[in-house]
Structures are given as structure tokens and as C-alpha cells.
Amino acid sequence: MKYALGVDIGGTKTSLTLGNSHGKVLAKKILPTLTGRRTLEGIKQMSEGLLCLQSDCPAGRTIQGVGVGVPGPMNPKTGRVERSPHLAGWEGFPLKSFLERKLKRPVWITNDANAAAVGEKAFGAGRGVKNFVYLTISTGIGGGMVLGGKLLIGSSFGAGEVGHTIVVPGGARCGCGHLGCLEAYASGTAIAGFVRSEIRRGKKSKVSRWVGSGRRITA
Numbered sequence: 747m748k749y750a751l752g753v754d755i756g757g758t759k760t761s762l763t764l765g766n767s768h769g770k771v772l773a774k775k776i777l778p779t780l781t782g783r784r785t786l787e788g789i790k791q792m793s794e795g796l797l798c799l800q801s802d803c804p805a806g807r808t809i810q811g812v813g814v815g816v817p818g819p820m821n822p823k824t825g826r827v828e829r830s831p832h833l834a835g836w837e838g839f840p841l842k843s844f845l846e847r848k849l850k851r852p853v854w855i856t857n858d859a860n861a862a863a864v865g866e867k868a869f870g871a872g873r874g875v876k877n878f879v880y881l882t883i884s885t886g887i888g889g890g891m892v893l894g895g896k897l898l899i900g901s902s903f904g905a906g907e908v909g910h911t912i913v914v915p916g917g918a919r920c921g922c923g924h925l926g927c928l929e930a931y932a933s934g935t936a937i938a939g940f941v942r943s944e945i946r947r948g949k950k951s952k953v954s955r956w957v958g959s960g961r962r963i964t965a
């Protein structure tokens with residue numbers, strides 16, 4: 747049995763886990779994601795949290811490594827956060843070398859949707875599948891592509907980011923600044939926004955009956 751630490755950095759919270767090679771989560775910790783001037787403080791808290799989880803590893807076993815998922819394109823070679831609209835203050839931070847120094851374990855960092863694709867390949871719907879696309883539909887649309895059994899990274903680390911494929915030329919404004927991205931139409935945020943505006947325009951819908959008036963409509 748092998749053991750590893752996992753980190754999922756989200757826009758508001760960061761999840762830390764200790765898991766084994768059977769995909770079992772043995773311990774978990776949730777921290778707030780700190781940005782801006784508190785970025786370094788947050789990253790230090792994260793590495794301390796991971797050190798703390800290490801102590802839950804069965805006696806005599808070592809942690810093989812640490813996998814980190816970051817919301818935004820990630821250069822796996824430099825281990826620096828390239829750019830992330832959700833993580834102000836993190837751009838250029840050498841996350842990989844920082845964590846390797848603190849934890850004394852190898853660290854792999856990738857975009858969160860890519861990390862989820864790797865997770866599905868190991869333990870989920872992608873098991874035994876050589877070629878597939880993973881999609882996550884939430885606030886935005888994230889994606890990861892596995893081709894020939896390997897994760898596709900892309901020359902600018904954005905492979906699989908299908909959410910920003912333009913599906914309606916000159917269409918609705920996306921959070922990335924472009925017009926007509928898939929994310930502007932089919933993300934959880936966009937679906938709820940579309941339904942709200944249609945109901946406001948007087949369209950009859952079961953949704954208003956289900957959620958009543960004044961309650962927030964979500965995807």
C-alpha cells in the first residue's frame with residue numbers, strides 16, 4: 747500500500763487529504779484559501795496542515811508525494827502558478843519548490859480539472875479508458891483530456907480548457923473577457939442566470955413554482 751497527500755485549492759477553500767493507493771481518504775482538513783496580501787500566510791498554513799496530516803500516515807509508511815490542483819493554468823515544469831483569476835496574489839509563486847522544501851517530498855502540481863481527470867483515470871469513470879475528456883460544470887466549465895492514457899498538458903498549459911471554446915461568435919461576455927465562450931452559456935452560473943432572466947421576462951416555468959419567489963435559483 748502506498749500513501750500520498752492531495753491538495754485541492756479552490757477560490758474560497760482549500761482541501762487537504764491523506765489517501766492511499768486504493769483511493770481511500772484516510773484524513774482530511776479544510777482551510778480557507780487566502781489571497782492578495784495574505785497569500786504567503788495561506789500557503790504556510792497549507793504546508794503546516796499537510797505536515798499535520800502526514801502524522802496520520804500508518805507507522806513505518808512513508809508518503810510517496812504530494813499532488814496539488816490549482817484553479818487556473820499551471821506550468822508543471824516550473825511549478826509556478828501562471829495566472830489565475832481566482833487566486834489574486836498567487837501569480838508567479840514557486841509553489842512546487844516551496845512545498846518540496848517544507849515537506850521534503852516530491853510535489854506535482856497541475857490545473858484542478860486536469861487533476862480531477864487523473865483522479866477519474868485512477869479511481870473513477872476513466873479506469874481502463876485510454877482516451878477521454880473530463881468535464882466539470884460548476885461556477886465555470888473546467889476540463890481535462892487524457893489521450894493514449896496520458897494527461898494532455900498543452901503548449902500553454904491550457905489543454906482541455908474547453909469552457910473557453912467560442913461557441914457563439916460575438917455572443918455573451920465570458921468571465922475571461924472573450925465573447926461567446928461555452929462557459930458563458932453552459933456553466934452552472936450561466937444556466938441559473940438564463941433561467942432567472944427568462945422568468946423575469948414573464949416566461950412560465952416550473953422552476954418558479956419549485957423555488958417560490960424571492961428564493962435564489964441555482965443550476
Ligand SMILES: [Zn+2]
Nearest residue numbers: 910920922927
Ligand atoms: Zn471564456
